[in-house]
Amino acid sequence: MNYDNIEILFAEDSLDDAMLTIRALTKSGFTNKLLHVKDGAEALDFIYCRGVYAERNPNSHPKLFLLDLKMPKVSGMQVLEKIKGDPDFKSIPVVILTSSQEDPDIAKCYDLGANSYIVKPVDSNNFFNAIKEMGMYWMILSQPSL
Amino acid sequence: MSSKAKKGKEPITSGEKTSLYTKENRAENLQLSIAKKEIIYQNTEKEKRASELVLANEELAFQSDEKEKRAAELIIANKELAFQNKEKQKRADELYVLNEQLRAKEQQLQNHINAIAVSNASIEFDLEGYILTANQNFLKIMGYAKKDLIGKHHSLFVDKEYAKSAAYKQFWTTLKKGVYQKDEFQRVTKKGKSVWLLGSYNPILDISGNPYKILKLATDVTLAKRQFLQLATEAVEKEKRASELVIAVKELAFQNKEKEKRAAELIIANKELEFQNEQKEKRASELVIAVKELAFQNEEKEKRAAELIIANKELEFQNNQKEDRASELVIAVKELAFQNEEKEKRAAELIIANKELEFQNKQKEKRAIELVTAHKELAHQSREKEKRAAELIIANKKLALENIQKEKRKAEKEKSAAALIVTNRELAYQEKRGKELTLANNELKKAQEELGAFSYSVSHDLRAPIRAINGYTQILVEDHADSIDEDGKKVLQAVIHNSRKMGLLIDDLLAFSKLGRKQVSASAINMDALVNGVINDIVFDADAKTPLFDLQALAPSNGDPSLIKQVWINLISNAIKYSQYKPEIRIKITSAVQKDKIVYCVQDYGAGFDMEYYDKLFGVFQRLHSQEEFDGTGIGLAIVQKIVSRHHGAVWAESKLDTGSSFYFSLPNIQH
Incomplete structure (x- = not known):
């Protein structure tokens, strides 16, 4: 598989959530090249071109990183801390996905440099709209700061 | 002459008798016979009388001779009498002159007596001392009526002890001898008051020079005497005082010297004090500033202390939570390790699953x-x-x-x-x-x-x-x-x-x-503004009844505004929700400041609840009404209780089914 020119990196351990999120983005018309990784470790492998991603073009950065917080091995928080602390990657816009508005980690994420966050709503309609708006903003309206 | 008179008299008498007899004819003849006998008797009597008259004439002739003799003697006697009369007249004239002189002297004497009586009190005693009379002046001084005094003894006027004394007896013995006594005498009035009389006891002598009564003349000198005694006492006092004053003057002189010394010392001390006062004023004004500063710092510290108390409790609570969480995390990590293995297994399964x-x-x-x-x-x-x-x-x-x-x-x-x-x-x-x-x-x-x-x-x-x-x-x-x-x-x-x-x-x-786990902040809350904001933010359905709020002035408090706002939102929206089937929705919101807490109350007149299930009221997911009746998740009041207990307050409620409910919550009165 060609991992070059990946525009959206999507780290999510829940296959159900991943499927619904990808569906919402696709239905909204975002046909950008998306890579779904199943945990934080894999996400970091991709960013740092390690493991299965060792061969990919290191100069190609994703335009958007959708990051779930609750993931096995390396949590979303750890991934966020790592890349926002790295001058090479801190300009990648990171949108946090969380199960609940009440998550005490949200504030921490902002401190670490997260650009936005989305609560995954139970109601799929709301979820769909949230994903659509998020994609619209970060993929079309926002210009990456380079 | 006397016989003629007798004759004349008789006929008148018989005439009367005749008139009497004429009235009775039977007695008339008897009367006439008696009259004839009478006339005969009278003729004989007349002859006797003529002889007597001859004898009387002879007598008379003798008597005339005697009378002539006597007349001659009388002339001589008359001459003698005339001489005597002249002598008597002379003597009478002399007596008249003497009388006139005597009368003038009496008048003079009376004037003196009157003068004495007017200006003096006078009283007269017999020689034994019994009162004969007294004048008005005396009565007035002694306070007696005249009739009360006559016959009483002089001892009435003197001190009882003195009356018994030998001196008093001697006093009267002397008077009896006719010795005049003059002095100031102390006497007692009827009312028992002591008076001083200046005067004299004057024995009055009869012609033979023996005293027969005592006249006392006196003047009331009580006032003068008293003044005199007073003056005498005062004089003694003054002498005493004068000698004291001499000592006092010496003392004063000594003291003056001492005072001069002390004054000199005081001048030095005053200068010292003045200097100290200036220093103190300076220090005082510095202290005022320092006190204000301290007061300000104290307030700040109190505020800070109150915040710290809440913060400490909060930290304590958080520490406990963190410890719990830490232990949970250990478990969670183990769980994660297990899950990882599971996921790997699942990945393998997914490969099969794909097929x-x-x-x-x-x-x-x-x-x-x-x-x-x-x-x-x-x-x-x-x-x-x-x-x-x-x-x-x-x-x-x-x-x-x-x-x-x-x-x-x-x-x-x-x-x-x-x-x-x-x-x-x-x-x-x-x-x-x-x-x-x-x-x-x-x-x-x-x-x-x-x-x-x-x-x-x-x-x-x-x-x-x-x-x-x-x-x-x-x-x-x-x-x-x-x-x-x-x-x-x-x-x-x-x-x-x-x-x-x-x-x-x-x-x-x-x-x-x-x-x-949320941190509770502590800041002053304007409860009026907060509740008004909540009421204005409540969104009503178009067809829902508009609630009528009876919003009283609410006491301010301290706490986390966002959390306390949630308490109000939950209580007010509950009040509205459970009043929705009533004809009108009325909600009363009040507060009461108590000693150590402030109590807020939201009262409605809605469905209410049965106090029998009060225990379940604040439980999580506990509902006292069915879902069909009133929508809800059963967590609103649990949240209220949690928030208020995080503020170290309390929540309670009173209700009557179908009548309404009152929900109370209290917050600590930090000002107190």
Whole structure:
């Protein structure tokens, strides 16, 4: 598989959530090249071109990183801390996905440099709209700061 | 001559008799015979008389001679008398002159007496001292009436002791001898007052020079005497005083010297004090500034202290929470390791699963249905657990307070599922050891806290599968509508509706759980503004009744404004919700400042609740009304209680079914 020119990196351990999120983005018309990784470790492998991603073009950065917080091995928080602390990657816009508005980690994420966050709503309609708006903003309206 | 007179008289008498007899003719003849005899008798008598008259003539002639002799003697006697008369006249003239002289002297004497009587008091005694008379002056001085004094003894006027004395007897003995006595005499008036009389006792002598009475003349000198005595006393006093003054003057002279010395010292001391005063004023003004500064600092410190107290409690609580969380994390890490292994296994399974995709799709449909069931089961279990937790709290409290409840408790325990066996053992243990009840309660509290943390993570994790159920069902509705009949579509809508509801429940539970770990800030709250904001923010349905608020002035307080706002939102929206079937919605909001707390009250006139179930009122997911009657998740009041207890306050309620409810919450009165 060609991992070059990946525009959206999507780290999510829940296959159900991943499927619904990808569906919402696709239905909204975002046909950008998306890579779904199943945990934080894999996400970091991709960013740092390690493991299965060792061969990919290191100069190609994703335009958007959708990051779930609750993931096995390396949590979303750890991934966020790592890349926002790295001058090479801190300009990648990171949108946090969380199960609940009440998550005490949200504030921490902002401190670490997260650009936005989305609560995954139970109601799929709301979820769909949230994903659509998020994609619209970060993929079309926002210009990456380079 | 005398005989003639006799004759003349008789006829008149007989004439009268004749007239008498004429009236009676029978006696007339007798009368005439008597008269003839009478006349005869009278003739004889006349002859006798003529002879007598001759004798009388001879006598008379003799007497005439004698008378002539006597006349001659009388002439001589007359001459003698005339001489004597002249002598008498002379003597009478001399007596007249003497009389005139005497009268002048009497007049003069009377004038003197009058003068004496007017200006003096006078009284007269006999020689034994008994009172004969007294004048007005005397009576006035002594206060007696004249009649009371006449015949009384002089001793009436003197001191009783003196009256008995030998000196008094001697006094009268001297007077009797006719010795004049003059002095100031002390006498006693009728009213017992002492008076001083200046005067004299004058023995009055008869012609032979012997005294026969005593006249006392006197003047009242009491006033003068008193003044004199007073003056005498004063004179003595003055002499004494004068000698004292001499000493005093010497003393003063000495003191003056001392004072001069002291004055000189004082001048020096004053200068010293002046200097010190200036210094003190300077220091005082510095102190005023310092005091104000201190007062300001004190206020700041008090404020800070109050904040710190709350912050300390908060930190304490957080520390406990963090410790709990840390221990949870250890478990979670282990869990994660386990899950990782599971995931790896699953990945391997997924490879196989991919080959069997068609089969799995069918399986997924089956699984969706199973998930719904499982989901319901989970929700049920969650409720059961909450219920159980609440029951445990009540059971423990009841156990501590009343042993009578033990049997009831046992019955409840028997009803409980197998999971309660452990708790039963615990309870049995506690029954045996009442002393360790406090410890057990603390453990329970800890368990409560753990349960809170647990419910947070559970609700967090529960959300994901529900999201999946909802999402997949939505996909079926959107993408596979053609292959599902109308009944199937209804079922799918029910799945969507219930999963959404489950989501809301989890959100509320999460919010409630979060309260246990959220930091509580402390700042001044303008309760009036806050409540007005809440009322204005309440969104009403177009067809809903507009509530009528009776909003009294509310006391300000301290706390976390966002949390306290949530309390008001929950209480006010509850009041509205449970009044919705009444003709009008009236809500009264009041506050009362008490010694150590401020109590706020939201009162409605709605459906109310049965106080019998009061224990369940503030429990999580506890509802006293059916879902059909009043919509709700049963967490609003639990949140209220949690917030208020985080503020170290209390929540309670009073209600009457169908009449209305009053919900109270109190916050500490920090000002106090």
